[in-house]
Amino acid sequence: MVRTLLVAAALLVPAVPVRAEEAKADKDTSKLVGTWTVTAAQKDGKEEAATNLKGKEVKITKDTITCTDKDGKTEMACKYTVDTSGKTWQVSMECTEGEHKGKKVKGIMKLDGDTLKVCYAKPDKDAPTSFKTGEDQCSVTLKRAEK
Numbered sequence: 001m002v003r004t005l006l007v008a009a010a011l012l013v014p015a016v017p018v019r020a021e022e023a024k025a026d027k028d029t030s031k032l033v034g035t036w037t038v039t040a041a042q043k044d045g046k047e048e049a050a051t052n053l054k055g056k057e058v059k060i061t062k063d064t065i066t067c068t069d070k071d072g073k074t075e076m077a078c079k080y081t082v083d084t085s086g087k088t089w090q091v092s093m094e095c096t097e098g099e100h101k102g103k104k105v106k107g108i109m110k111l112d113g114d115t116l117k118v119c120y121a122k123p124d125k126d127a128p129t130s131f132k133t134g135e136d137q138c139s140v141t142l143k144r145a146e147k
Contacts, residue, residue: 091107
């Protein structure tokens with residue numbers, strides 16, 4: 001009986017560090033860094049037309065997000081921080097260019113492989129609680145651009 005318990009315990013021990021590493025990887029914001037293509041967007045609960053999204057990109061560094069149109073013109077730029085302590089990441093952005101320049105915007109984000117979803121509220125509004133937008137909210141789905 002003791003031998004069976006020791007074997008069972010030995011089989012369980014290696015799984016703990018693997019789960020801890022997986023949890024750590026799920027909170028790795030360095031995976032946000034890169035160039036992303038906008039594949040879908042919602043504003044105020046309504047889907048944006050695919051023709052309006054064509055050629056739009058989002059470039060993310062360790063501390064900035066820059067959104068550009070099909071001609072490479074900056075539509076929005078901001079400095080950001082991410083809180084990864086919850087299941088859904090909380091993002092705080094301070095806009096430096098664009099419609100919300102000088103204002104703070106709160107949102108949520110979720111990274112799943114090469115797909116990033118970001119949903120944020122207009123300035124002075126609470127962060128969304130889901131990725132389906134409501135009034136005064138925007139959501140974008142991004143796909144990591146080919147290198």
